[in-house]
Amino acid sequence: MAGSRLEKVGTIYSRTTGLIRSGAINWADRPLWYDVYEAFPPKEEPRFDxxxxxxxxxxxxxxxxxxRAMFHRNNKHLGSSNMFNNKYKSLTQKFIEAYRKLESENPEYTxxxxxxxxxxxxxxxxxVDNRSEEEVISLSEAFREATGNRSKEKPQIDLSTIFKE
Known part of the structure; x- marks a missing residue:
């Protein structure tokens, strides 16, 4: 049963149940969704056919x-954004805010x-942001220079002293 990966053999729930009953999966190692599925089973069995x-x-x-579509169509070089960091606005959000502000100030523009x-x-x-980033870079370089002498020195280790009995 575990060797089959075809969805036609059974549902993922029935295959997982079989693995648990046979001992291939410990009860403690069951997937997170398994308990939710048992508590709230679907009205119809989710089968491929x-x-x-x-x-x-x-x-x-x-x-x-x-x-958003217009902005991303014309700016394909943009990187990804962190959806979990709510501290900073994404570039798309900044664009939409700027667009809305200009639209309210100048309704005659196309x-x-x-x-x-x-x-x-x-x-x-x-x-303006790049200037502040340059300041951060220069501070980090200054810190590196200040601590650079210590990091460049290599410790002198004698292996014969380590393996002496």
Whole structure:
């Protein structure tokens, strides 16, 4: 049973239950979802051959999704952002705020004009951020120089003294 990886043999729940019953998996080592699945089983068994439900999906686009798409389409070189760090705003959030601010101040501008001006605002802000980053770099270099003499010295170790009886 454990050698099979086909979803057609059974559901993941039935395969995991089989592994637990056979002793291949200890009860203490069961997956986190196993207890939740047992407490709240689905109405219909999740099998591969079950037909998809005939439902209409809701469109869940927000107003700023269009701005995000436009920003990321034109700026593909952007790196990833840390979603768990709420201390700093992402570049996309800063762009949307700048765009909204310009839009409220100048409603006569076109989308393209607002986009260009928002990008210019971000670049100006980034120059200010880069200056503070340069200060941090220069401080770290000064610290490295101050402690550099100690880190460059290599300790003198004699292996014969270590292995003496």
């Amino acid at each position: 079950r037909p998809a439900p005939n439902m209409t999906l809701k469109k869940i686009f927000y107003e700023e999704d269009k701005l 989308e393209e004009g607002l986009y260009k001006r928002a990008i210019e605002m971000l670049r100006r802000d980034k120059e």
